[in-house]
Amino acid sequence: MSKDASYYIKNGDTRRALAVRRVKTRTKVALSGTPAENGTEDLFWLIGWLTGFSSRYDDPVSDMSGKPRPFQGFGKAGYDHFRDYYGGGKKRAVLDIDSVQARVSNHEKLWEVLDSIMYRKKKLDADVQAHISVPKPEHHRYHVEMFSAEQEMYEKTVKAFSDWYELELMKKEAAEARGDVYRINTIEICSWMRKLQQAASCPWIFPDYDASKGVKTAKMQFLESKAVDLLRRNKKMLIFSGHKETIEYLTLALDNVVFGKRAEFIHGGVKKEDRWKLIERFQDPNDPLSILILSHRTGAESYTLTEAKAVFLFDLDFNGKRIEQCYSRAVRLGQRDVVDIWWLMNVGTIDVNMHGLCLSKISGVNLAIDREALDFEEIAEEFEGDALAVAKSMDMEQFAREMLKSGTTRSQIA
Template sequence: MSMIRANYDNKALLFRGKTLFDSLAVSECFASEGVKDKELSWHHLVTKTGVKMTDHPAVHQLDNWGLSADSQELERLQSVLSRKRKAYELDMISLEELKTTSRFAEAFEKVEAKFGGVLPDGTELFDFQKECAAFIMAKKRLLNAMEMGLGKTRTSIVGVAADDANKRIMIITMSRNLNDWIRELKNLGFGEDYILLSNPSDLHSTKRIHLVSYEKWANEAGRVVYRRKEHTECPHCRVSYGGVFKRHLRYCTVCKMRATPLEERWSDKDMPKECPGCKSDWKSGQHICSNLIEQRLGRRESRICGYSIIDSKKPALYQFYHNGYDACIVDEAHYIKSGDTRRALAVRRVKTRTKVALSGTPAENGTEDLFWLLGWLTGFSYRYEDPIQEAAGKGQPFQGYGKAGYEHFREFYGGGKKRAVLDIDSVQARVSNHEKLWKVLDSIMYRKKKLDSDVQAKISVPKPEMHRYHVNMFQAEEELYNKMVKDFGDWYEMELMKKEAADARGDVYRINTIEICTWMRKLQQAASCPWVFPDYDATKGVKTAKIQYLESQAIDLLRRNKKMIIFSGHKETVEYLKLALDNVVFGKRAEFIHGGVKKEDRWKMIESFQDPNDPLSILILSHRTGAESYTLTEAKSVFLFDLDFNGKRIEQCYSRAVRLGQKDVVDVHWLMNVGTIDVNMHGLCLSKISGVNLAIDREALNFEEIADEFEGDALAAAKSVDMEQFARDMLKSGTSRAQIA
């Protein structure tokens, strides 16, 4: 009887003969006896059967063919299988079931013993924070999805630090959040036991906690060394003509003086105006000059200048990663929802025993956002079924990872196909098979909301009051918007004609998606900041209807010493609103924050805004920059001047004011121009929020409640209005596809 070697890799068991003849015999045995590849996979062995290795059908078939598997190797495989099954059972148990075990009780006791007292800042951990920390310690894999402002940062630190087995801990966060993490580390007693990673050598530090920003961890741009600036003229006599100043020698032939090298370096914010090499204009955003210059080497020819302002570029820190960490915390984990981004790839490089992902909005656009996040937490193992292949039951190999896994996850849980923006005329939750998704999330996600009874008993954050206001545009802005819709329609009609002509010739012609998105942005701008278009006739009215509404609200609020924040998706709108609202009430200032404002200036503004006696009373923020990290609880009203395609980002925007520390009811005003893309985006936001709420919080959007929040001129003119019907009419009052095509 031939002896067969039994081994394994990360996907399946491997049976191989010691000779080529025996290996071929194994393949023939399995093919003839119907032993499928999937029956040898870890996924099948762990999740589908409880059979021992010695009783596996494949082993029996080998015996029948006179091919005996090595018994010692089978024992080794059995011990590996037992460990995997034990880990799988722990993975699959729900948090509620885990809470009843001794494992959780021991973890909770350790959390209580180490962090149960009064912290240096005079506060104590809430019961729900201790509970979450204990789950981290007991479960080893957790999505900390507590709502914004409920203390995810300190809870996660406590959860990993209370476990003595976590000798070295990595924390990955956004650079703007580093100060928050450092403050909590010091408050929890780790002020001398953390390091900020900036160089590869820092990865070997003996400090227990290693803190790094996404920018440093994932991006090479954070590790670029820029070139020193060069003298283009003599710094002594300022002569540069005729080649009298030898730049490469830093020597002037006129005054016979040598120029000392400059220590100042170029940067992304300080590019040269002209190329130091060829003297041509420097192309914006480039690091290397691509201008063509002529040279004579026997004959006239052209070459690219090639002058670079980069001295050296070092690999991103994640490329130096080693398996020296026991636990990893990833802050703002929704940033890894796109699996092929550099940021997501860098995070997935980290493999530790304990993993914690933090996100108050784990799914922003839809349930498909959860795939890569759950994948990192679980290692893309047999942790959860591939929903499509499991439902099909065709016996295909498990495919719960990679792009195929993502597509299956999106198709099964994401509510089917995406809806076009211009087709949005009602609220439809974008989610499907949510009961099965709940089972997955029950075992890995800890969710707490401000309105939960056990949270409200400790933290009182009043529920915000929503006002969905529909504005009738003034003549000038309506004329511009209608013209923009017509221009979009003319362009689209021309594209359809090109496509029909191509089809007639037998060619393929695709309408450019990027061009369509560009037109959509133009429609957004026409509804938000029409003054940026040359066709806008300001003689028919300088102010837009939204700005007039905003001014009237600002005057009322500021006279009552109540502060307000405004959000817009357009830089032009953000800057213009500052000019329009600054000193709208004498002595009350307005400022703006968008991506172009320096971080140190942002924090100064926020500090001033949070001071109730400071005259800074209106803060205007962009969606992208202002949706996260900032606490603006001095604001008593939030105005969404325009909307974003990301529904959960809108929630994050007004959560800057509706969070821990807010004592008053915050009024949230959604401003929409009737008959414009504003209304379409409102419906899209509600659809996305509804789907995510159903998947994450198990509560569908209450349409009757939303209907009561609608306001507008139509209501004021009507004597008796059916609010629900009015809301449905408003959701249909946007720009339809029929107007374009």
């Protein structure tokens, strides 16, 4: 099975996965550079398919007697057990993320399972580096202090979320008093999470955003200054965002920010053939297309954009490995220079929560598959920002931990 196809069966309920499982064959091989993207639970259906959905692996959850019970099959129950046992237990709420904790558990046992079916080669392996030499990128985790207009807009959104949630709790309490069951709609909560992301990323889309206090946001001003510096030195750049509104706005704002240097975008609404034309233009060092702005989902595809010398993550995705795949468009075979990767986060917003979530998920997958968790002390040295206007001798690890706690907390909502 090809790299892309093997990843697509991570969800066993999709038509693609069901079609693959109907194929009868004596030998099964799956090729993938990213066998798990969002967490160790992504391995569940892949392991099942490779082993023929046999009972070869016991259900990791034991019964009350402490004895392993028979595997309950590769259905929802088996998936839930696999996630709870190997994936770090129950999922933590995004607004509870205030530190970096590898999202994995019982990984030594998982290694035994993977050793029996997986042959893994990494970029840092000596024999791989002998053929693939790509300079290590430099990460800048930049924390931005918002301007007053965007700060007010974000606080309004938090307050609206809080009011809605308080009303839902009242409905739940009333239902319980009647002996009924009332569940707060998870989809609605996810919708509010997206609103918080938009308030932090593109507050101008909200009707009550006070543009009279300044149209540009702090992130936008920082990005524009970096773009001017890079383009004047004839260096091309990539920008990633999860919001269509942000992607299209940034394209308009940055097109010709330096005369003659053009900006274009690629998201799900752009036709495949047009995407490839834009990529060809971007990869041509003589073409004026110098800024390419992509969505997380589209940008994580297997494009080669090695003309980029800087990557800006304007906002983040819930999927940490997808973020890695985004900046890997520039950090790949063919890249001859050190690429600067800028993680832009507004202090006091869900941006910070998303950053902690991404780091935790990336660390969990790395530990589960490559047996190497992220080095937080090393990551702490990458933290930068407006809040860091102090002496260089400060404790960077302490600063990093404080920044990870500077997001939106559950107490602000509930």
